Amino acid sequence: MxxxxxxxxxxxxxxxxxxxxxxxxxxxxIILERARxxxxxVVSGLVIPFYGFTFGPDFIREGxxxxxxxxxxxxxxxxRDGEIYATDSTLRVPKPLALxxxxxxxxxxxxxADRAVEAGVELRTxxxxxEPILEKGAVKGVITDRGEEIRCKVLIDAGGTQNRLAIxxxxxxxxxxxxxxxxxxxxxxxxxxxxxxxxxLSMEFFHALPEEGIGAPLGFGSTLYIFTxxxxxxxxxxxxxxxxxEIPNLARLLPRYFENFQKKVTRWKRDIAPKVKLRxxxxxxxxxxxxxxxxxxxxxxxxxxxxxxxxxxxxEASAFGDGVPSAWFSAELAAEVAVEAVRxxxxxxxxxxxxxxxxxxxxxxxxxxxxxxxxxxRKVLVSRSEAELRRMIRDxxxxxxxxxxxxxxxxxxxxxxxxxxxxRAPVKWMEMFTRYYHNWEENRCDPLSTS
Amino acid sequence: xxxxxxxxxxxxxxxxxxxxxxxxxxxxxDGCANCVRVCLAECFEIKGKKARVRTLAECMECAACxxxxxxxxxxxxxxxxxxxxxxxxx
Ligand SMILES: Cc1cc2nc3c(=O)[nH]c(=O)nc-3n(C[C@H](O)[C@H](O)[C@H](O)COP(=O)(O)OP(=O)(O)OC[C@H]3O[C@@H](n4cnc5c(N)ncnc54)[C@H](O)[C@@H]3O)c2cc1C
Ligand code: SF4
Ligand code: SF4
Numbered sequence: 321m322x323x324x325x326x327x328x329x330x331x332x333x334x335x336x337x338x339x340x341x342x343x344x345x346x347x348x349x350i351i352l353e354r355a356r357x358x359x360x361x362v363v364s365g366l367v368i369p370f371y372g373f374t375f376g377p378d379f380i381r382e383g384x385x386x387x388x389x390x391x392x393x394x395x396x397x398x399x400r401d402g403e404i405y406a407t408d409s410t411l412r413v414p415k416p417l418a419l420x421x422x423x424x425x426x427x428x429x430x431x432x433a434d435r436a437v438e439a440g441v442e443l444r445t446x447x448x449x450x451e452p453i454l455e456k457g458a459v460k461g462v463i464t465d466r467g468e469e470i471r472c473k474v475l476i477d478a479g480g481t482q483n484r485l486a487i488x489x490x491x492x493x494x495x496x497x498x499x500x501x502x503x504x505x506x507x508x509x510x511x512x513x514x515x516x517x518x519x520x521l522s523m524e525f526f527h528a529l530p531e532e533g534i535g536a537p538l539g540f541g542s543t544l545y546i547f548t549x550x551x552x553x554x555x556x557x558x559x560x561x562x563x564x565x566e567i568p569n570l571a572r573l574l575p576r577y578f579e580n581f582q583k584k585v586t587r588w589k590r591d592i593a594p595k596v597k598l599r600x601x602x603x604x605x606x607x608x609x610x611x612x613x614x615x616x617x618x619x620x621x622x623x624x625x626x627x628x629x630x631x632x633x634x635x636e637a638s639a640f641g642d643g644v645p646s647a648w649f650s651a652e653l654a655a656e657v658a659v660e661a662v663r664x665x666x667x668x669x670x671x672x673x674x675x676x677x678x679x680x681x682x683x684x685x686x687x688x689x690x691x692x693x694x695x696x697x698r699k700v701l702v703s704r705s706e707a708e709l710r711r712m713i714r715d716x717x718x719x720x721x722x723x724x725x726x727x728x729x730x731x732x733x734x735x736x737x738x739x740x741x742x743x744r745a746p747v748k749w750m751e752m753f754t755r756y757y758h759n760w761e762e763n764r765c766d767p768l769s770t771s
Numbered sequence: 772x773x774x775x776x777x778x779x780x781x782x783x784x785x786x787x788x789x790x791x792x793x794x795x796x797x798x799x800x801d802g803c804a805n806c807v808r809v810c811l812a813e814c815f816e817i818k819g820k821k822a823r824v825r826t827l828a829e830c831m832e833c834a835a836c837x838x839x840x841x842x843x844x845x846x847x848x849x850x851x852x853x854x855x856x857x858x859x860x861x
Contacts, residue, residue, distance in 0.1 A: 356786065356853045361832065363861035425861045446853030465851045482834045484849070497838045502809060507782060507860040552860075567805040567839045571813065600782020600860035603811050605833045 324348045324442075325662045326655075327461060327472035329449045329485055331358035332425075334630035334647030335478030336432035336441070337377050341655035342476075343440040347662055350470065351433070351441055352462070354448040357770045359429025362480070363505065363604035364643065365556060366428075367391050367420040367523060367547050371684060372645030373756075374749045375734045377652055379435055381752045386427040386765040388549040389515075390418035390757060393522035396713050398706070399532055402584035406710060409522070410719035416757035422523070422549050430768045437769070449479070452489045458624035458668075459489050474658040474667045475626045478651065481607045483632035491626070492619045495634070497561035499609040499616055501536075504574040505556035508596035512551045518591055519548045526585065527713055529704060534581040536573070537563065544581055546592075550763070553596065555581075558606060574603075606643070610634035611689020621679060622672040627654040635679075637688045646688050653678040683730035683737070693726065772854070777829050780812075782860045785828065789850030793836065795822045799844035806836040806845060831856050 326342040328335045331353035342349040355361040373381055393412040397404045413419055437443050449462040453469060461471035462485065477485045481500075486492040510518075526544045528534055535542030536559035547554040557577055559570055582588055610616045611634055621633040629635070630647030637643070657675040661667040679685055693716060700709045714720045722728055738745040759765060772787035793814070795806075802820040812829035815822050815836065822844070832855055837847035849855075 354849055354852045355857060357857075360857040360859065360861075361855075363831070363833075363858065424859065426859045448849045448852040450848070465849075482837075482847075494838060500835075500838055502811075502833065502835050504811065505861075561809060561835060561839055567808055569808040570835070571808060571811050574811065598781060600858060601780045602783060602858055602861050603831055603833055604861075605835050605838065 321469045321471060323461070323471040324350045325472065326474050326476060326658050327352070327470055328476045328478055329462065330478035330480060330632075331433045331443060331445070332362045332429055332478065332480055332630070332647070333432065333644045334651040335476070336429070336436040337648050337651035338476045338478060338629060338655045338658070339441040340379065340436040340439045341652060342658055343436065345659040347659060349441045350472075351436065351443050352447045352449050352464065352470075353433075353443065353445045356446050357426065357430060358433040358443070358445065359426040362425035362429060363602045364425055364606070365503075365505065365547055365554065366425060366644070367422045368644045369420040369642060370418055371731065371734065372648055373421070373752060375684065375738055376645060376648040380648070381748060383435065384755070384759055384764065384766045385423070385431045386768065387421040387423050387756060387760065389422045390415070390521055390760055391420045391422055391523050391548070392418055393520065394419060394717050395522045395524045396717055397524055397526050397587065398710060399526055399528040399534065399585055402586055404587060408710065408714050408718045410714065411717065411721060415521070416753045418753060418756065421756065422547050422554075424549070427768055427771070430770055431766060434766075434769050449485060452485050452626070454489060457490070459626040473625070473662050474672075476654050476658060477626060477628045477632050478630055478647070479632050481605055481631040481636070483628065486626070486628050486632055489623060489626060491623045491628070495607050495610055495616055496613060497567070499607055499613045500561045500605050501558035501608045502561060502570050502574070502603060503556050503558035503606050504578065504601070504603040505554060506578065506598065507552055507554050507600035507602075509552050509599050510596045514595040515548055515551065515553065518595065519546075519553070523547050525713070525717055526581070527709060529706065529709065532580070532584070534577055534584065536560065536577070544577070550760075552599065553592070558608070561605070607631055607634060607636045609694065610636055612692070612694060617689065620676075622669065622675050624669045624672075625667045627658060627672055627675050629654045635685055635689055637691065637694070642688045646685050649682055649685055650679060653682065683733040687727065687730035691726070775828070780829055783831070783856060783858045785856055787854035789827065789855040791824065791827065792848050792850045792855075793824055793827060793830065794846040795824060796844045796846055797821045799842045801842055803842070805839040809835040809839050
């Protein structure tokens, strides 16, 4: 039997951030990851919004992570009979600023795990935590698939959406299918000059009423996205696991929507298809509504000896592409509380409750998981009104998203707090944007332990 | 360890033998076929009014089947560490 101060389960986006901070505070920290290489079991889009970087962990802001492309513009295309009848490209920022950065999970998670290992964390890959060790209801560690018992003072569950350990510990239940979308994602190779010419530094959303059959009838106005990378593009679309009270035939629908999109939409047929080659097809479940469903939101995010972060805690809203920032934010908060608990020698519920308080004070986590506009987008599909669809999309993925009462308020609150802690924060943010921009231009990032 | 690929899902590899990490508890299954409908890898089939795992050869470990089974008939766990689905393009 082994023991450590903090045991983190999962080296996806959140786990390494939590582990690194614990190790930096001098705690003996281990991460377990069931994949052979961090991130190779994570499927997720991915455009990480800028505020994940500006308000998230210093080491990411100050480092050179493997980003694929800065995204400076969101272009919303409205489709009828396969043709674009309107475009909204109001959401844009000038270079070197970016609305977000596109990335692949495998290199990004490896980069994060490398930083944790540098800080003294022991990373054990190819190791699945199969069940928590429970003593009088308190979590004391885990048993791995090799039969090892690893005991710890605090367990940080960073295991992602399925949150199996938290369920086994009796703290949470599996998410309701109403809260989940299944996303199918395709990855196409495309020459860099073609991506530059066809998309610039933008990503595109395609919106249509359900009769077009190019996206989920119950989703976000039948949205299909194309994320743009350095030498590839990444279309994706999702569908809720429950639609109008029934489980839809996703096995048939998702591939069919994309086939329709490829056959019908002129923008794809004319501007994109001749330049691309299919490289990968993957999918995953995304807990996109988890925070909005009160039953999920009211489930605990901590217990005796355990803190739950990221997707495992239901802090996801990738309708805005926000899962990664909330994994990073919650990882840092959990690590602060874990360090205090180990120092005090008390990881009881009473001590760990502080994590919940911090989470609910965090302007971004609370905004991300409670923004009611995501529900409203469904109404468009009932009213069948194109004008309504366009207004809502503009409020959601257009310039309206930055209105004070939407993301503007949490943004200002987070900025004020960051400034109070460090008056040099704006300088650091600008340095980050500039450095990331140069890294993208020069195709530079830190070397990875596995490339 | 052996690595398999599939023409249907390029860019994905399945490493080693992950075993039967997803099972159906027949005593709970009512044959509703929800698991069949959500699984993009066609891992399930209905035989004799019960679901059964046909193959996990192309399972992407998404757990959609587990979420939609309201009879709690799907017994879901992860494959042993280092085995199962992997990709560089997720
Ligand atoms: C299709 C899709 C698109 C998305 N798009 C975006 C986007 O554009 N922008 C954005 O910010 N977010 C996006 N997200 C959400 C984002 O991917 C997640 O919010 C984020 O990855 C959560 O981080 P996490 O650390 O909580 O979990 P994960 O990153 O999922 O990490 C969990 C890790 O734990 C490991 N693990 C799990 N259980 C065990 C165990 N028992 N033992 C050992 N290891 C274990 C897993 O292998 C994995 O590496 C998207 C998600 C999906 C599915
Ligand atoms: S979803 Fe559950 S109950 Fe329905 S067929 Fe599948 S295993 Fe049986
Ligand atoms: S986990 Fe996903 S891919 Fe695997 S059997 Fe279940 S639904 Fe199919």
